[in-house]
Amino acid sequence: MSAVPAKPPRNWLAWGGTIAFLVAMTWWSAHGIGFSLTELLCNLAGGSRLLQESWPPDFAFLPRLYEPFMETINIAIIGTVVGGILSIPVAVLAARNLTLGRVTWFVDRNFMNILRTLPDLFWAMLFATAVGFGPVAGALALSVFTVAVISKLWSESLEAIDMGMPEAVRAVGGTWLQMVQFGAIPQGLQHYVSYALYAFELNVRASMVLGLVGAGGIGMILEVQRANFEYERVSMIILAVLVAVLIIEQISETIRRRLE
Amino acid sequence: MSTQTGLLQPQKRIGWATWATFIIAALFLWSLIAIEFSPGRMIQVPAQVARVLSFFYPADMAYGWSAVLPAIMESIQIAWIGTIIAAILSLPLALFGARTLFPRMARLVKLISATARAFPEILLAIYFVPIVGLGAFAGALAIGISSVGMLTKLGAEVVESIDFGPVEAVEASGGSRILALRYAVVPQVLPEIVAHWLFRFELNIRASAVLGVVGAGGVGGVLLNTLRYRHFEKAAAVLLLTIIVVLVIDMVSGEIRRKIIRG
Numbered sequence A: 001m002s003a004v005p006a007k008p009p010r011n012w013l014a015w016g017g018t019i020a021f022l023v024a025m026t027w028w029s030a031h032g033i034g035f036s037l038t039e040l041l042c043n044l045a046g047g048s049r050l051l052q053e054s055w056p057p058d059f060a061f062l063p064r065l066y067e068p069f070m071e072t073i074n075i076a077i078i079g080t081v082v083g084g085i086l087s088i089p090v091a092v093l094a095a096r097n098l099t100l101g102r103v104t105w106f107v108d109r110n111f112m113n114i115l116r117t118l119p120d121l122f123w124a125m126l127f128a129t130a131v132g133f134g135p136v137a138g139a140l141a142l143s144v145f146t147v148a149v150i151s152k153l154w155s156e157s158l159e160a161i162d163m164g165m166p167e168a169v170r171a172v173g174g175t176w177l178q179m180v181q182f183g184a185i186p187q188g189l190q191h192y193v194s195y196a197l198y199a200f201e202l203n204v205r206a207s208m209v210l211g212l213v214g215a216g217g218i219g220m221i222l223e224v225q226r227a228n229f230e231y232e233r234v235s236m237i238i239l240a241v242l243v244a245v246l247i248i249e250q251i252s253e254t255i256r257r258r259l260e
Numbered sequence B: 001m002s003t004q005t006g007l008l009q010p011q012k013r014i015g016w017a018t019w020a021t022f023i024i025a026a027l028f029l030w031s032l033i034a035i036e037f038s039p040g041r042m043i044q045v046p047a048q049v050a051r052v053l054s055f056f057y058p059a060d061m062a063y064g065w066s067a068v069l070p071a072i073m074e075s076i077q078i079a080w081i082g083t084i085i086a087a088i089l090s091l092p093l094a095l096f097g098a099r100t101l102f103p104r105m106a107r108l109v110k111l112i113s114a115t116a117r118a119f120p121e122i123l124l125a126i127y128f129v130p131i132v133g134l135g136a137f138a139g140a141l142a143i144g145i146s147s148v149g150m151l152t153k154l155g156a157e158v159v160e161s162i163d164f165g166p167v168e169a170v171e172a173s174g175g176s177r178i179l180a181l182r183y184a185v186v187p188q189v190l191p192e193i194v195a196h197w198l199f200r201f202e203l204n205i206r207a208s209a210v211l212g213v214v215g216a217g218g219v220g221g222v223l224l225n226t227l228r229y230r231h232f233e234k235a236a237a238v239l240l241l242t243i244i245v246v247l248v249i250d251m252v253s254g255e256i257r258r259k260i261i262r263g
Helices: A012-033 A035-042 A045-052 A059-095 A102-117 A120-131 A135-159 A164-171 A176-213 A216-226 A231-259 B016-034 B037-057 B061-096 B105-118 B121-132 B136-160 B165-172 B176-214 B219-228 B232-263
Strands: none
Touching: A012 A164, A012 B061, A012 B136, A059 A102, A059 A135, A059 A216, A059 B121, A102 A135, A102 B232, A120 A135, A120 A176, A120 A231, A120 B037, A120 B176, A120 B219, A120 B232, A135 A176, A135 B037, A164 A176, A176 A216, A176 A231, A176 B121, A176 B176, A216 A231, A216 B016, A216 B105, A216 B136, A216 B165, A216 B219, A231 B037, A231 B105, A231 B121, B037 B061, B037 B232, B061 B105, B061 B136, B061 B176, B061 B219, B061 B232, B105 B136, B121 B136, B121 B176, B136 B176, B176 B219
């Protein structure tokens, strides 16, 4: 007698429901956005013309990118440092094992989740409206965005620390602050540095496009050239951005790997 | 008989952490000076933010239901189609990008995916808008292409971590490489890969929300216009509805992901 075990029965209702949902959602979406392969194929001719116009990149334009590019990096640095510092209390209070009380935890956790819902460019638009166009708006926007990124990730790693050390600090009469400072943060420090570097990578990438909404950096030049259909310059900017992002990512990833 | 009280302090020396802090502080100061973010300017910020926020109340919900909600729906549709495009393209790429299965091909695939990841989707949209015209379709293509990179990378990592027993079993019983993929690899990796798809969908909702800035559909263009014309009550409706919809989708999607991973 063969000993092949019987296949477990499938829950056809759940399967059918899932597939029906996926198909319906896809149909609704494709219909809603006007998805059409024919349109895509018909427009490929226009696309190839656009690509011809964008090639070769206008290398004579490169020197003029230096200043806005440095501004972009400055925005990313400020955003990461300010956001990195602010995210420490937000993350600690959102960690279930360290927080001050249920109410603090609940408020902080929801605050964090709400911060996370808005994309970086929304913050940039808001700050550009509040403090005026320019790099300051971008730096503020990325600070908020960084808090959203780091605090969520770090509060989760803080929840996984060994509670022995914090309890020991408490047992010898340490205050809550001392418990966090000497018992918890040293254990989470490595993760914190790793997440901060990750946030920096995201911020560099984000700061390249902040200028599209007037929040400073290289994106502002991009927006001007795009509006004037100077596609050779647009592709020069994009090429420069791409190379810069890849280099910074490589450096950051190397540091992160060495930390582990 | 010792008179020592307390523990010995470890010897202080200037370690890498001190150096790193010093360098970061220097970079930070340089950046503040470069963008002219002086202390005088900093003091103004809270008042400026509070002033604009005071205009946000009350949110114009009539505008919210009639104009904002359809735009948010469009953002969701863009994100969904973009995720589907990326899922279809990245599944084979993830298999071929696994070092353990295809050592030589994996390198090429990983290089392509790293390049694709470096592009912010909004830059891709700048190219797709002139090709397929203003609107959501361009946005969906941009989101799709830019998601392929990350999904390929994460997917390849999942494939690299599988148990090789079933693969060897299929091959030992005469199955081809393709059959091994179908019966030994895909069933092992699919749950985690689907979880990554859902996670990417959550990210794509945020990404598609900003595409309107370059005319690629969705709610971003609405926010930009309401702020540009100083219709702050309408902008408040945009923010409120975006926050609520994204929170709900995050919660549902997160719950499904947890269920899939647990099996």
